[in-house]
Amino acid sequence: MSNISRRSFMAASSATLLSVLLAGCDSDTQEPAEQGGDATQAGGKHIYVLTASPDHGWTGQVGVFAQEKVDEVNESGTYTAELQTAGAAADQIAQVEDILAGDLSDVAGIVIQPLDDTVQSAIQQIVDAGVAYVAFDRIIEAVQDSAVANVKGDNEGIGAGSAAYFVENGMKPGDAVYIYQGDTSSVTTLRDSGFTEYLLGNLEFDGAKVPDDAKWTQDQIDAAITKSGAMNWSRSDTKAAFEALLGDEANAQIKWWYAEDDELAMGILEALNGGGISDSAKEAFYATKPFITGCGGLQEYYDVISGDSYADITANLGGVMSVTYSPSMIQTAIQDMVDHLDGKDVEQDHVIACENVTSENVADYVGFE
Template sequence: MRRKHRISTLLVVVMLVVSGLGLAGCSNGGSGKEIAVMVPSADHGWTGAVLTYAQEKAKQLNEDSKVKEKYNVKVYAAKDVEDQIKQVDDLLTKSDSIGGIVILPYDNGLQSTLEKIAAADIPFVQFDRVIASGIIDEKVVSNVKGDNEGVGYETAKRFIEKGLTKDDYVYEMIGDNSSVPELRSNGFRKYLTEQGWTKEEIDKTVVKSAATGWSRDTGKELFETWFNSSQLDTSKENWIYTHDDEIGVGVLESLNGSALDAGKKEAFLKSLKALSASSGLAEMYAILKDKHQTIQRPSSFDIFSVTYDPAMIQEAMQVLADSLTGNGDIEKDHVIPVKVVDASNVADFKAFGTYDEK
């Protein structure tokens, strides 16, 4: 269990709801067809915030006169892939009473399940993780997502600006095996390609970790394993590209702890040029502000986070509601742009979760 100051109030509330009910969120909307909003449970900070924002938006929509006249919005949280598949299957047994679905697929294992939704002619919106196939692409109302490719693209751009060369080493710490990390990796490589790097040069310089599962603890374990392996070469300049703030904070915790060999760590820190992350976690923003309780903002290497706001789930829900109520034109691919956050501009951005800054 993490120390108390690291646990946001909103996640505590979310976990209590999920563990106590199995269904995150309730409905006090109209008596018409159901709009089901299906997201993972609070397995890490970002998905926990998604769940909270979804519950908040469901309440708003259920009080909206246009929506509550015909629809009743409910939020479902799944503890794993199998649970989410079962939740969808249960909904499909009463498909006549389902007006639409907003779904953040747990991972790519949901493809056949999404194809069932499409085949049932239920209007649906994919959020964040987009799974593609013929019938899904044909029937989906909209794919609402942050610019995952942009996360990687902006990270590579910043690394190049800070001096990344083809003789260096980039350790890329990926989230999972869904479309999200794939796009973030592709965006990183796209920028390097635009700078004249060949595929062979990229593959030599940029090395992926195993999937962290977006977990801080798993990220720390993978980082420490890499640190202690023959892959680490402190004669080269090293760069760490993490796919999420939780992973990035985990790396910083490891570097600020006592588990790593002190001499090797000193040499590594001299070779480390930058650490990147993404999302907008309050604890990461506290580090960027140099107001973290235990981790000082690094001065010997660059540190930044690329935005990927969990509140985007509310936009996905609004897109489906607008589609069902005939309110405006709907974009098939609804991509929300990203921005780089560092010490110079962090005060301009809203974090998710809570953290007691010093």
């Protein structure tokens, strides 16, 4: 071999060896990150469940049902779980940040009930960290595609169920309707749209669409349906708003009252039971034999539907009804996380069907306190 050839060979061999060594260094620096990513996504055993503070009503019962399921997970021994609650979105965001700042190799996943849409930033941090998460109840559209599952009741079905109940009881296209809205979230948007989409003939409820002779036009929707704005899921706010509304006795002629939560429906009933509405306005209101719907499964409202309370008021009404939206759905969300971690297929858009609860079938349902 000539000196030139030998030098060329040695140079090529050295370059090859250097490349191998450099590749090995790259491999060494990347390996822990890859292992850490695998551990975060599949190797951890601890499940965090983040919900609203269990103060009262529906959200309070979410916490009760969540704790029951957390205890069940811990007893099974495959995973550990803990419930953390927050009274404000900022607190919930801080909870997420604290979890992600810890040892991610121990984190199996996070089940979160976002308190409002500002929690989107925290959910994006969960995604960026490679941690599996399940969203419950309030689904934030911008990040929903990154969830293992988005578990929610059929919010459109709630609107459709209320509309179907009204139609069954004689509501005609163009009749005045008043909607008491929950808040400004996707939940309210869907409950609004379900109501109108059913009346337009675009959405089914219980396997059927609105009859052709009861179908509304968009112009009738726009002219006849009034929305309250956000009641913040508050009974007291709805009570005050209803009293103010009936201060103008022309509003007492409205027959169809769609409350987007049982607490809001109870606010109407408490207003009718109190002294904040004039007797003449109440007489005008009762003369129409009005109908009131709610949703959620509040036992107090189920007692009204069954005739065990507020009977003197409901005797003057055409009917009261609720649509199911059980807080026990949080247990489905936690189970979806467990199933995902076990390698099972999980439905990403996990919508739980709802049913109308009337005086005819209320005895078949157990509400929450």
